[in-house]
Amino acid sequence: MSSLTENTRNGALKRNLLRLMLKANVFKFGEFQLKSGQISPIYIDLRECFGHHELAMLISEAISQQIESSGAQYSGVLGIPYAALPYASIAASNYLKKPLLIVRKEAKSYGTKKLIEGLYQPNDCLVLIEDVVTTGGSILDVVKTLHAESLTATDVFCILDREQGGSEKLQNAGITLHSLLDMNTVLTFLFSTGAISEAQWYGIVQALNLKYTTPTKFDICNEIEDLRSLPFVDNMRTPLLERESLTESPLNKKILSIMRTKKSNLCLAIDYTTVDEVLQMVELAGPFVLAIKVHADAIVDFSEEFTKKLTTMANDMDFIIFEDRKFADTGNTNLLQLHGTQKIASWADVVTVHAVQGNDSIAGVFRKVIQDPAYRLKGILLIAQLSTKGSLTSLNGYTESAVEIANDNRDVVSGFITQTRVSACSDLLNWTPGVNLDAKSDSAGQQWRGVDQAIEIQQNDIVIVGRGVTSSSEPVQQLKRYRQIAWEALTKNDTSIN
Numbered sequence: 110m111s112s113l114t115e116n117t118r119n120g121a122l123k124r125n126l127l128r129l130m131l132k133a134n135v136f137k138f139g140e141f142q143l144k145s146g147q148i149s150p151i152y153i154d155l156r157e158c159f160g161h162h163e164l165a166m167l168i169s170e171a172i173s174q175q176i177e178s179s180g181a182q183y184s185g186v187l188g189i190p191y192a193a194l195p196y197a198s199i200a201a202s203n204y205l206k207k208p209l210l211i212v213r214k215e216a217k218s219y220g221t222k223k224l225i226e227g228l229y230q231p232n233d234c235l236v237l238i239e240d241v242v243t244t245g246g247s248i249l250d251v252v253k254t255l256h257a258e259s260l261t262a263t264d265v266f267c268i269l270d271r272e273q274g275g276s277e278k279l280q281n282a283g284i285t286l287h288s289l290l291d292m293n294t295v296l297t298f299l300f301s302t303g304a305i306s307e308a309q310w311y312g313i314v315q316a317l318n319l320k321y322t323t324p325t326k327f328d329i330c331n332e333i334e335d336l337r338s339l340p341f342v343d344n345m346r347t348p349l350l351e352r353e354s355l356t357e358s359p360l361n362k363k364i365l366s367i368m369r370t371k372k373s374n375l376c377l378a379i380d381y382t383t384v385d386e387v388l389q390m391v392e393l394a395g396p397f398v399l400a401i402k403v404h405a406d407a408i409v410d411f412s413e414e415f416t417k418k419l420t421t422m423a424n425d426m427d428f429i430i431f432e433d434r435k436f437a438d439t440g441n442t443n444l445l446q447l448h449g450t451q452k453i454a455s456w457a458d459v460v461t462v463h464a465v466q467g468n469d470s471i472a473g474v475f476r477k478v479i480q481d482p483a484y485r486l487k488g489i490l491l492i493a494q495l496s497t498k499g500s501l502t503s504l505n506g507y508t509e510s511a512v513e514i515a516n517d518n519r520d521v522v523s524g525f526i527t528q529t530r531v532s533a534c535s536d537l538l539n540w541t542p543g544v545n546l547d548a549k550s551d552s553a554g555q556q557w558r559g560v561d562q563a564i565e566i567q568q569n570d571i572v573i574v575g576r577g578v579t580s581s582s583e584p585v586q587q588l589k590r591y592r593q594i595a596w597e598a599l600t601k602n603d604t605s606i607n
């Protein structure tokens with residue numbers, strides 16, 4: 110069996126499955142009548158997984174893993190009809206390499222008239238696979254049929270236990286229920302990702318008579334760390350076209366549109382110190398990049414004329430101007446600096462802001478400027494994680510707090526500066542510095558990694574590359590190289606683009 114051991118660590122598999130299920134429209138909200146007659150505000154339609162081959166494979170592999178590690182003794186695998194049949198087929202033939210058996214709901218009136226099809230002997234013990242367990246009734250019906258054929262089953266493996274009494278009922282019949290997910294995990298995930306509100310959480314718990322008391326959230330950052338070990342990684346990003354149409358931020362709409370048309374998720378960090386050097390590099394880079402990032406305060410002959418030229422070039426060559434100012438002060442000082450000698454608000458599309466000064470010094474001030482059509486500034490990037498060695502952004506709770514500020518100010522925050530993706534929210538873009546294809550570190554604290562790590566494994570959207578291009582004697586060649594590798598990594602599994 111191909112191993113998914115890494116996947117099962119720290120619940121990462123569960124969250125990975127849930128993310129894919131969310132994307133596959135498995136969770137439906139409204140008013141649904143269940144088989145029991147109960148009215149439910151949520152319907153979990155695992156049949157939607159059939160349409161997503163990676164998801165169906167991942168579920169089958171995970172169930173197989175669970176069967177193997179349970180130590181259950183069995184000679185064949187039987188899926189409870191009908192919804193579990195695909196998973197049982199894949200698990201039996203691809204992973205467990207055991208005979209697959211099928212139970213009919215009604216005997217055929219011709220041929221062998223057998224109720225159970227497949228290879229078996231009297232007294233064989235089977236493992237059962239089910240999709241969702243509510244009361245356990247369908248499983249007990251199947252077990253009755255098995256007994257009539259002198260077969261037994263002591264373990265059933267399901268994708269979701271709705272925790273509505275099924276496990277206890279099965280236990281009373283001598284059958285142990287194992288589940289990949291339970292309802293509590295599902296609701297915690299939906300609440301953590303913002304798919305349901307706190308009020309909805311309570312509504313569902315009440316309607317389904319569940320025993321949970323208060324909603325809790327997954328630690329999203331740990332979850333993302335866990336993703337590093339997953340073989341199945343392209344699961345955090347909504348397809349680009351969908352993101353472009355869904356996002357309510359005009360800045361992100363523009364960024365996503367430029368990305369798509371220029372086939373570029375590359376931001377060039379031009380850390381030169383004179384206007385001429387910067388503008389010459391912009392001239393070369395403009396056609397290949399999504400954004401140009403500068404440190405205005407590092408340019409010794411910075412002038413208003415420079416920003417006029419830069420904005421003209423940005424309009425002509427269609428790129429975003431990103432001033433990496435890293436605001437970190439009281440709201441009042443932030444405001445003064447936005448309008449100070451460099452008049453950043455007038456020429457930059459986006460600026461970086463530290464989360465360290467807290468929500469009140471960030472939101473109101475930047476919102477005021479961003480909403481004012483007199484200024485070019487249309488969003489901020491919150492610093493969630495720095496690329497530097499020993500950065501204090503890795504202290505417990507820091508990144509989570511930055512994400513919280515972003516979630517509370519979606520109209521202002523366009524995304525993050527981060528190392529690993531910190532939010533599953535498709536509206537927030539994850540920009541990542543610390544990328545270099547040919548070096549690992551400088552002598553001043555910078556740490557670099559490759560594009561595959563940054564985009565494929567750590568699930569960022571946009572790479573920020575500086576010296577990998579600007580220190581090269583052939584910058585255009587490097588621009589083309591970084592653009593191609595980063596774009597391919599981003600769009601590899603994106604059906605909306607390929």
Ligand SMILES: O=c1ccn([C@@H]2O[C@H](COP(=O)(O)O)[C@@H](O)[C@H]2O)c(=O)[nH]1
Pocket residue numbers: 378380433494495496497526542543544545555573574575576577
């Ligand atoms: O965590 C961070 C935040 C910002 N940066 C900036 O990005 C570029 C990286 O340039 P390289 O030459 O590729 O190192 C630079 O402007 C930094 O100020 C970062 O590196 N890390």
